[in-house]
Amino acid sequence: MAQLAFASAAPVVKLVGAFSSPFDNAVATARTCYSSKGIITAEQVAKNPETRDRLARSIFEAGHHTTLQHAHFQFSLENVSRHFIWSFLHSHPFYNSEQVSQRYVEVKAGSYAVPPLSDAARAVYEEAAVAQIAAYQRLIEVLTPPTAREYFRIFPARAKKEEYKKDVKKRAQEVARYVLPVSTFAYLYHTVSGITLLRYWRLCEQLDAPTETRAVVGRMVDALLAHDPNWKTVLEEPLPLEETPEYQHFAARPLPAREADAHAFAEEFDRELDGRVSRLVDRKANNERAVAQAVREVLGVPRARMTDDEALTLALDPAHNRYFGETMNVLTMSKLSRVLHHASYTFRKKLSHAADSQDQRHRMTPASRPVLAAQLTGEPDYIVPELVRQNAAAHNIYRDSMERTWRAVVRLRELGASEEAASYLLPNAVAVRFTESSDLLNLHHKLKSRLCYNAQEEIWRASLDEARQIRDVEPTIGRYLLPPCGLRLMTTTRPLCPEGDRYCGVPVWKLSIDQYSRTI
Numbered sequence: 001m002a003q004l005a006f007a008s009a010a011p012v013v014k015l016v017g018a019f020s021s022p023f024d025n026a027v028a029t030a031r032t033c034y035s036s037k038g039i040i041t042a043e044q045v046a047k048n049p050e051t052r053d054r055l056a057r058s059i060f061e062a063g064h065h066t067t068l069q070h071a072h073f074q075f076s077l078e079n080v081s082r083h084f085i086w087s088f089l090h091s092h093p094f095y096n097s098e099q100v101s102q103r104y105v106e107v108k109a110g111s112y113a114v115p116p117l118s119d120a121a122r123a124v125y126e127e128a129a130v131a132q133i134a135a136y137q138r139l140i141e142v143l144t145p146p147t148a149r150e151y152f153r154i155f156p157a158r159a160k161k162e163e164y165k166k167d168v169k170k171r172a173q174e175v176a177r178y179v180l181p182v183s184t185f186a187y188l189y190h191t192v193s194g195i196t197l198l199r200y201w202r203l204c205e206q207l208d209a210p211t212e213t214r215a216v217v218g219r220m221v222d223a224l225l226a227h228d229p230n231w232k233t234v235l236e237e238p239l240p241l242e243e244t245p246e247y248q249h250f251a252a253r254p255l256p257a258r259e260a261d262a263h264a265f266a267e268e269f270d271r272e273l274d275g276r277v278s279r280l281v282d283r284k285a286n287n288e289r290a291v292a293q294a295v296r297e298v299l300g301v302p303r304a305r306m307t308d309d310e311a312l313t314l315a316l317d318p319a320h321n322r323y324f325g326e327t328m329n330v331l332t333m334s335k336l337s338r339v340l341h342h343a344s345y346t347f348r349k350k351l352s353h354a355a356d357s358q359d360q361r362h363r364m365t366p367a368s369r370p371v372l373a374a375q376l377t378g379e380p381d382y383i384v385p386e387l388v389r390q391n392a393a394a395h396n397i398y399r400d401s402m403e404r405t406w407r408a409v410v411r412l413r414e415l416g417a418s419e420e421a422a423s424y425l426l427p428n429a430v431a432v433r434f435t436e437s438s439d440l441l442n443l444h445h446k447l448k449s450r451l452c453y454n455a456q457e458e459i460w461r462a463s464l465d466e467a468r469q470i471r472d473v474e475p476t477i478g479r480y481l482l483p484p485c486g487l488r489l490m491t492t493t494r495p496l497c498p499e500g501d502r503y504c505g506v507p508v509w510k511l512s513i514d515q516y517s518r519t520i
Contacts, residue, residue, distance in 0.1 A: 008114040013219035022071030023230035068195035083182035093363035099188030128408035135401035139176035154505035183424035278349035278462040287343035294339035325491035340441035352383035354428035355458035367436035382429035451483035453504035
């Protein structure tokens with residue numbers, strides 16, 4: 001596949017942090033496994049490059065790849081789209097990113113990627129993108145007054161302080177961003193291990209964003225080889241897009257047939273959600289019993305000495321398991337807390353592209369996210385934030401923007417634009433339907449973060465759905481699925497809210513989960 005350049009600003013990729021001799025280090029770790037003379041150093045390995053390369057290829061081809069996890073590479077990335085980040089960079093668990101927030105940093109005019117398009121198609125694309133940003137700016141204006149009224153009702157003492165006006169604008173901005181295109185630029189730090197970077201290159205040509213993915217990952221690989229050319233020894237060429245199973249299935253069906261399937265799929269999926277954002281569709285039959293038995297195993301206690309309820313309380317009640325009061329998530333380091341791995345849950349959920357981009361950052365609650373184009377019908381299919389739904393003027397702007405955007409997407413197809421190119425114009429609000437699973441240890445951590453009233457609205461609602469459904473079928477586990485303040489209430493950790501100046505203004509720790517409600 002040709003490495004097509006985007007028509008807008010090119011991605012900027014810089015290697016800003018790396019081991020000094022990462023490839024030599026990888027081979028040194030392998031040799032140390034079988035060394036009778038102690039630690040083998042990278043300097044020792046470098047003295048015999050022929051032996052080093054032969055060993056490297058041998059262990060690589062045998063699948064012994066842990067040696068390639070030691071070396072990490074930190075990149076700064078600029079002029080990359082939110083769509084690419086969602087589709088590729090953040091679609092797996094083995095990375096770390098810190099990226100600019102659309103919730104808190106205002107998007108400027110022209111800050112979006114333009115994929116390869118004909119002149120006629122590009123004119124349609126640019127006109128639509130400009131209109132999306134104009135709708136975003138207008139929504140910020142319209143949503144700021146009602147947001148301010150509600151914010152200062154909760155925090156009356158802040159009404160006369162200038163610095164809190166920024167908080168109001170950020171909350172309006174968070175909702176307005178739903179009309180922005182998924183092509184909107186982001187900049188970020190992104191850190192991966194050597195083996196992950198090799199995997200990136202091998203699978204860089206895959207849906208939904210193969211052109212941008214190959215362009216960005218190609219620059220990352222170029223930077224790697226400039227830093228340490230020895231990585232060529234184990235670098236495999238990318239699999240062609242046409243050989244990927246997703247592409248083969250997608251390309252085998254004409255557009256009308258795909259759209260008919262997508263329409264039937266969306267109706268079926270939404271019907272089965274039964275009005276929820278997230279629906280519990282599967283779980284282990286004996287979750288509570290399995291966790292309780294694991295507690296007894298860790299402590300060497302027979303069932304006669306410790307009931308299931310006592311064991312679950314010991315593992316999950318912050319008054320007994322002090323690790324829940326720690327600032328860091330240390331649960332994976334604790335013998336007792338690791339028993340929570342044995343309970344697991346599966347949810348079917350529907351989120352906007354924007355909300356799912358945050359949801360997927362919980363890398364230990366993995367999901368099977370779609371080829372986005374496969375779920376599109378050619379008709380508007382989007383999420384409406386509650387603040388927009390409650391304001392008639394904002395809702396009119398929002399609905400008009402969605403309808404105009406989908407007309408432009410359809411027009412791009414008519415002009416011969418690829419599905420890939422047309423998808424870049426979709427709004428952040430576009431609906432994404434998928435299944436997500438997690439063990440209890442990692443789900444507990446996620447719900448603790450996302451049941452907080454400061455969490456993004458959609459993820460908060462999905463988390464509330466999940467916590468309530470688990471409580472209904474497993475009440476002993478369910479009573480401990482709470483936001484940070486609710487858990488800290490059960491410990492000696494103070495203050496109850498860990499957010500400081502970001503406190504939501506509601507004493508949530510006094511509420512039962514059935515009383516949770518948000519306005520902004």
